[in-house]
Amino acid sequence: MSKAKIYFPLIIGVAIAAGIFIGGKLNFGDTSDKLFTANSKKDKLNRLIDYIDYEYVEDVNTDSIVDVTVNGILNNLDPHSVYIPKEDMQKVTENMKGNFVGIGINFYTFKDTITVIKTIENGPSAKAGIVGGDRIVSANGESLLGGGYDNDTLVDKLKGERYSNLILEVFRKGTPDLLSFDVTRDEVSIKSVDAAYMLTETLGYIKINRFAESTYKEFSKALKNLKKQGATGLALDLRGNPGGFLEIAVSIVDEFLEDDKLVVYTRNKKGKEDRSYATSRGEFEEGHVYVMIDENSASASEIIAGALQDNDKGTIVGRRSYGKGLVQREMKLGDGSAVRLTVSKYYTPTGRSIQRSYENGNRDYYDDFADRLNRGELLDEKKIEVADSLKFKTPKGNIVYGGGGIIPDVFVPYDTSMQNETLTFLEKRGYLNNFIFEQLDKDRATYAAISKSDFFENFTISDTMVHALEDYLKLKTRSNIVFVAYKEEVKHYLKATLAEQLFGFGAYFKILNKHDIMIDKVIDLNQTSSN
Template identity: 85%
Template sequence: MSKTKTYLPLIIGVAIAAGIFIGGKLNFGDTSDRLFTSNSKKDKLNRLIDYIDYEYVEEVNTDSIVDVTVNGILDKLDPHSVYIPKADMQKVSENMKGNFVGIGINFYTYRDTITVIKTIENGPSAKAGIIGGDRIISANGESLLGGTVNNDSLVDKLKGERYSELILKVFRRGEPKLLTFNVTRDEVPIKSVDAAYMLTDNLGYIKINRFAESTYKEFKKALLNLKDKGATSLALDLRGNPGGFLEVASQIVDEFLEDDKLIVYTINKKGKEDRSYATRRGDFENGHVYVMIDENSASASEIIAGALQDNDKGTIVGRRSYGKGLVQREMKLGDGSAVRLTVSKYYTPTGRSIQRSYENGNRDYYDDFADRLNRGELLDEKKIEVADSLKFTTPKGKIVYGGGGIIPDVFVPYDTKMQNETLTFLERRGFLNNFIFEELEKQREAYSAISREDFFENYIISDDMVKSLEEYLKLKTRSNIVFVAYKDEVKHYLKATLGEQLFGFGAYYKILNKHDIMIDKVINLSQMTEN
C-alpha cells in the first residue's frame, strides 16, 4: 500500500473535522490565531476514525463513516442544519443558482428510446429546432437506443461545457430519414416562477416555487408584464414553496413596501443584528397584494408573508405556514461536500420568531403536518393553537402571533378532493406526466391544430382517457387504482398535464387553478375591495 493511500483517510478525516470547525467560526469575529487551537473533542473524533481505519477487523469505507459522523453531529443541532454529500452538491448548487449547462429538454424513455417530452423555452434544443415527440437516436455518434443508457448517464452525456457542441441524430414521425441537429450547450434556466397571468381584468397571478438566485429577476419581469396588462392587485402564490435565499425574499417584499419599512432582521449567537429595509425601487407599492400560503410554505416564503402582515400591507390568505425561522449558511468541507449550518434566527418586523419547536426531535418535527391534520387545524381555523405569550401587535393594531408559522388573515381550508393523496402521489412520481405523453404520441398531429385558448376553454378529457389511465397504472404499479369517487378531479389534473406538454410555461397552473378554492377566495376578496 502506498503512503498516499495509507494517509488518505486521516487527511480526509482531519480536513472534514477542520472544515466544520473553521466554517463555524468564519465571519463571527474570531481572530486567525483562535481558529486552530487544539480541541480534545475533535481530537477524539479523528482518533476514533483512525482506529477504525487501522485496527478494525474488517475493511471499512472511512468516507462513509465520516458521512455518518457528520450527519450524527448535525442531527443533534436542529432540523435544518444538514450535510450535503459531494455527489449531491452539483444538483443542489444548480437548483439554488437557478440554471445549469445542458441542452434544455424534458425527456422520457418511451419503448426503449429517449423521447423528448418538451423543450425548455428559449433553451438550446428549442433554438436548434427539436420539438416534443422527437426520438434521440444518438449523441455525438454514440447510440442511445435499446434502453442501454439510464437516465442519470444520459443526463451526464447531454450536459457538458458551456458552448460545446452536441450532434444529435433524431427520428421524427413523418420524416423519411433521421434528422441531424447541432445543439450548442448553454445555460438553461431552472424556472422558479411557474406561472404568471391575469385572473381577472385587474388581478394578476404569480406562482413562485422557490427562492433561487434568479428568482427576483423572473418575478420582476412577470410583475411588470402583469402591470402592463392592467393589474392593480396581485395574487402571489407561495403554497408549497420551501424557501431559499433570504436576500431574494427581501427584494420581492421591497416591491410592495414603502421606503424605509423594516422587512426582516436576523440575530446570531453573539446578539449581532442585521436589518433589511425597503428601498425606493418598489413598483407595486400602491397595489394590493394577496399572499397565498399553506402548511408547506416555509422560510423565505414566511419572510414575505410576515413582512407584509407586520407592516399592515396586503392580505395573507390560506393556512398556517410551516414555521421555519432559522437561517443557514453553506460551508464547504474541503472534499466537495458541504454543510448548511444554522447561524442565526430571523424575526419579522414586529419582533416575531415564527420557528416552531423542535425540542422533541427531528422525527416529531417533521410529523407536524400529520399532527395538524389530526387536530383538525387544516380544516378549521379555530383549531389553530396560539400562545398569548407570543402575541404581537402591528402598527395598525392587528394581533399577530409568533412561535410556529404565519397565521393567515383569511383562512381557507384544505381541499380534500383536489389534494387527494393518490392524485398527489401519481403527479409527483411522474405517472400522470408519462401517461399523458404516451396518449399524446397516439395523435400528436390532431392536437397541433388546437389553439392555446381553445384548449383552455373548450377541451374536455374523456371518460375513455380516464379508463386508459387506470389500465396504464395497473400495468406500471401492479395495483388496481380506480377513480370512480373523484373522476372529475382526475380529469382536471390530466387536462393540466396535457396543457403543459402542449403549451409550456404557465399552462399547468392556469388550468389547475380553475378549480382551486383558494384562488376563488382571492378573486372574491379582490372584487370586494374594488367595489
C-alpha cells in the first residue's frame, strides 16, 4: 500500500479540523467581563510579547509569534479546536455561507490568457452571455494578457462589491472582433449538492459535499424534484462529506423522521444539554432512505446517519464513518482572526458519543485511517473493533455502538479497482479538468452537436485521448505517467470530467456512479425491499 493512499485521508482529516465545524446555537454562561478579566497567566504572555517587541536584540515579527502561540495552545486541547488567521477568514466564511460575491466563472490561465472553462449556472457571467472557451483579454480597460498574474491576483481583479459592474473584453474563437460584456457582480452559489437525479424509476439520488448555510435549501429543492419524478426511495450520498453546521444536519434529518423524534443533543462542560427534535414538516417520512457513508464522512454527516439509525429509520450503507463528535463555536479575536473552540460534545438519540479517542495526541488521532487500513477494516467488516461497554439499543432492539464513528447496517468494502492514488491526485490538482478543457476547445462545435442522452449512453473516450493525456502530463508534471494498468478507469474519469464541462450540474457524478459498487448495492437493496 503506497504512502499516498495512506495519507490522503489524513489530509482530509486536517481539512476537517481546519475548515469545517458544527456550530450550534450555543451561549456562554459567563459574560465577556468575566471571561476577559486580567489575570497572571495573561499578564505573563503580554509581558513576554512586550519584552520581545522592545528589548530583543533583533527585530521580530511578533504577530507570527502570537500565531504560533495560539496554535500551540489549541494543539494541546483537541484535534478540532483550530485557529483561523485573518488572511484565511474570508475564504472560510464564504465556504460555510455557501456563496461569494463575484462574476461566476471557473477559469485557468491557458497560454498566458485567462480562459473560461465554464460559467456557473445562473451566475453573472452566464447571464451576461460569456461561455466556456472565452478568453478574457481585459477587465475595466486593464489588460490581463501575458500571464503575469497568479490566480489569487486574478480573482481579486475579477471580484468586487456586490452590484458593481465589470466591463470584460473577450476573444471568442470564430469571432473576428473582441466582444464586450458588462457583467454585474452578484452573489454566486458554492454548491453543496453535487448531484440529484433518478438512479431507477423509484430511487432518487442526492450527493451532498458539506453542510453550509445554503445546503438545506439546495437539498429540499432537489428532494421535491425527485419526488415529482416518482422517487419513493432516496440514496443520500454523504461519502467524503466532512461536516458543517449542526442545525443544517438537523433540518435534513427532519425530512425523514416523524414529529417529536429526538435527532441529536449536545452537552457542555457544565452538563447543560441542548436537544433537537423532528418537527411536523417532514417531506419524506414515508419513503425509505439509504445513507451512504465512508471513512471520511464526519461530523454533521454522522449526525444524520446516527439519528436515522438510532430511530430505526432507513438503512446506513458503506464503511465506518470518521468519528467526530465535538462541537465547535467560532470566536473572533479582534484583529480579523478567529478561533473555533470545542465547546460541547454531541450525542445520538440513544446516547452514543461517536467521537474517537484523541488521548494519545493529534498525530496519533489522524493516523487512525492507516490503523483501520492495516487492520483490514476497510475490506472486512469483521475487522471493525467495537467495545461492549459502548453498546446501545435502538427502540426496536437493534444493537449500535459508540466510540469512533457510525458502523453501517450494510457493509460495502473499499473498492480497490476504482481507487488509484495517482488518478485521485491528478483529479484534485486540476490536471484532468484542464486537459479536458483543452481537448474540448479544439472542436467545440462537434461536441455541441452531441445530445446529453446520446453522450451518457453511447459516447466513449478513445485510446488516442488517453495517450494524449499521458503526453500532457509528461509536459505539465515532468514525469512519465503511463495508464496501461488502469486505462478503463482513466477513460471513466475523463468521460465524467467532459460531461461536467459540457452539461454542468450533476453530470460528473452521473457518469462516475455507473461503476460505483456502493450505489449498485443500494439499488439492489431497494429492489429487494420493493419485491
